[in-house]
Amino acid sequence: MKLAGILAATALCVPALFAQDFKLGGKVSAFSLQTPAGDTVPYSKLSGDTTVVMFISTQCPVSNAYNERMKALYSDYSRQGVKFVFVNANASESGAQVAEHAKAQGFPFQVYKDVDNLAADRFNAQVTPEAFVIAKGVIVYHGAVDDNRNETQVTAKSLRAALDSALAGKPVAQNETKAFGCSIKRAKKTT
Numbered sequence: 001m002k003l004a005g006i007l008a009a010t011a012l013c014v015p016a017l018f019a020q021d022f023k024l025g026g027k028v029s030a031f032s033l034q035t036p037a038g039d040t041v042p043y044s045k046l047s048g049d050t051t052v053v054m055f056i057s058t059q060c061p062v063s064n065a066y067n068e069r070m071k072a073l074y075s076d077y078s079r080q081g082v083k084f085v086f087v088n089a090n091a092s093e094s095g096a097q098v099a100e101h102a103k104a105q106g107f108p109f110q111v112y113k114d115v116d117n118l119a120a121d122r123f124n125a126q127v128t129p130e131a132f133v134i135a136k137g138v139i140v141y142h143g144a145v146d147d148n149r150n151e152t153q154v155t156a157k158s159l160r161a162a163l164d165s166a167l168a169g170k171p172v173a174q175n176e177t178k179a180f181g182c183s184i185k186r187a188k189k190t191t
Contacts, residue, residue, distance in 0.1 A: 143177030
């Protein structure tokens, strides 16, 4: 009888472990993504001392307005040791579409698929583009790349400011901004 009680209590706790959110100021634990071809890659193989996890889309016009800025961020900061993990969590966009889009845009980085939105759910990512900066395993920034879809009207480069602070070992002054873009098209959950 005691064993049945222990098993029932354990069964109730296990879903809570997988529903854990990665929150600002909190640690990021293990999760996996897939290459567009379907190969599983653990986050630990993609991350570094400073890592940007950015949720993007192939079809969202807002996300696509940031394609050149994403390439510039990658070029500027990967040279400084920042690791970038670009993630497509849209259930409506296949791995083949992700690979095709990356090639057509000339992305110098890999875009990974988040099958069943497991990473998006844990980060509570809602839109594309939406960025998270992780420094030494802790989320130090969450939000927008900058403050305007139209690059000529940008007045605040929030993600760059967060990266500069993280790389300098300083606290991020504005550690959260409102990400804006298209909603992530989530997979239907089976219960």
